[in-house]
Amino acid sequence: MDPATKQKVIYITYLIAALDITWLFLQFSITPYLARRLGFDTIWFGYLQTTVGVIQLLGGPIYGRFADVFGARAALSTSCLASMVYFILLTMADSTFMLFIHKLPAVFMHVLPGAQMVVADLSESKNRADALGKLGLCFGIGMIAGSSLGGTLSTRFGEKFAASFAAVGSFVSLLLVWNFIPKQTKIHTTRESDKKGSSKSVFNLGEITRLMKFPGVSKTFTVKIIAGLPSGIFQVMFSIIAMNFFQLQAEQNGYLMAYFGIVQMVIQGAVIGRLTARFSEFSLLLLSVGISSLVGLGLAMMNNVFQFCFIVIPMMFSLSVFNVITDSMLTKSVSPSDTGTMLGLCASAQSLLRTVGPTIGGFLYETYGVPSFGYIKFVTNAVVFCFLLSTGGRPQPYRP
Template sequence: MSGQLSGSMGAHRKGIIILTYVLAALELTCLFMQFSFLPYLSRTLGLDSVNFGYLQTIFGTLQLLGGPVFGRFADQYGARAALSLSFVAASALYLLLAASCSPALPGVFLLFASRLPSALMHTLTAAQMVITDLTAPAERPAALGRLGLCFGVGMIFGSLLGGTLSTTYGIQCPAIVAFVVTFLGAILSFTCIPVTTKDTSVQSAHQGGSDAGVFDLKAITRLLLLPRVFPVFLVKVISGLPAGLFLVMFSIISMDFFQLEAAEAGYLMSFIGILQMVIQGLVIGRLSTRFPEEVLLQSSVLVYAVVGLGMALMSNVLHFCLLVPSLVFSLCTLNVVTDSMLTKAVSASDTGTMLGLSASVHPLTRTVGPTLGGLMYRSYGVSIFGHVQLMVNLLVLLVLWRKPLSQKKDKVR
């Protein structure tokens, strides 16, 4: 009888995890649909490149500020509330985007207003929280890595759908489709995801042991400064920043340095998306069962350094294509392993807040990237990204070799 009950619970958990993957793929598809048609919508509304940069900076800043708060909200109110809130925010964003296409409404105002809900759009963070809560620590890297399949699906199909729908049916069509899909996602989240995915004992201890609110910055900072958290977080930020700056500037580099047409740049992005699906969804899970997480972290930093050397020497797009598999491996491994290590470094009641902090790294790069990356590219050319990546990651690797993270472990209080 107990075996049947255990099997039923296991099947229920598996069903929730599969639904979470589906919801994440739907949201990411809509997100990349937005990325594909937003520049054309901005041009239609009369925005120049400077104002479009302001639009992107607002999006990154709001995501950066909203990430930790959203994670804390997820810890306090549960997975269902977090996923539902994220999808409702996404629905509001796409509804405002669709409205901005109407000639009878103030399009530019609505376009900038559509950035405001992005502070609460963190479906991937909520999905990571659900998977973290429902998987054992040993299974966590592989389970989190499979979200890379969702990311790849979103990148490929979202980019294709955004361009096809806007060309065939008008610039407003992708926004309307994204609104319908995300609204459906909100309904599925509210009706099919449990109120909380944490163990009952963990949830009770969290509710009884802390009166801190969602916006309690002191509680968020306390987690970040834990001895097992801060070094890993620092490695995640510093090691990935140079590659992040390069990727932020990639659209400009592909036009100016690689001399690619828009279609050719799209093919290259699809190639990167497919590689990310394979590496993060299939390769990292197998590696995590054979090697300790710290070894994988050091390997990603080492490969980052080698790729940096190649980027400093590359002179055409063929050279870059040869470097892409190693670049994607480093990017995916660093993200998955650090997320797994960070969630293990805090109590089960704080995993959402920790994932929210971790998710803020990418918006940070998108916020400072256009300005910093633009200055670097204009002053020193493409090779500067490779030189900086090489030097930064060699320094990080030296620090990890001299002071392994395993020596800094302590019990989570």
């Protein structure tokens, strides 16, 4: 593809990602209140979140491998179709059993990793962090639109109408994929695959796990999981915290999520690109982990939603920089033909956090309260910060 065509595909990919995040956050505004109406307590809601985490944990690496083998269009189409089924089942969720069943299509719902693969394939290595950061801008737009829509639609027209709206939106995303995303976005896939003699099987675990043997990958991946665990726990429990600790209604929670989106849009659209142009990725990784540790102290001491709104700014900054930098470092450490699988593993890391997060978070919330999330975040990130300082090391780019 010529540069103009590449840029057009990247812009369409940004749009598809923004729409997908919109429908995802619309669902986030529905599920907690639907679960409460069906009689779920904090522990059972944690089980529901854990179910989603397990499903996506299993699906992430396979989806990434599927994207590498069959191409971007097939991967994104599969994700959009899964989202349609997911929201259709949500409209039918009138019992505890159906609320769990509607989560099953989440095994294929990986539009954001698919979009990251397209952007990583079509962007230059030196501009990759900035290009991936712009996907965070799309995330912020989707968070604002989805949270506002979800709260408003579910309050005024009911939860089933809001879920149906999201199903139609997923179909629109599918049409965009079919019409604008090329079948394959990788330049060197065929030649490199033939040279390595690698298997074309999607379920080849050896092809997935071998990426951990590349220089620097295991260390970065371990840091991504350990430092991200406290944030993952807080995120999966936030809907419960908003309802019980902050005493927010569905519409108010939607406005708060929209505020998160605005902050993230500013950070990922206007800040990260400038930072990556001036500072090394390792320095930015240290900065994000250090700030995240201080954010933990703020979370431990907050008493109301107004104090939390001030904490959100450094929290979203550290989280955004951390995710973009670690994803960029990991994709640069593997061959271009393996970026999809690598991003699938990154998605599985997030799913792992959502798997263990609800169980840990439910226990901490019931036993020690909201401040416990902040103290764990402070201690964990402080330890990771010291580890990075002591071991040093810079990301090692892939060399054929």
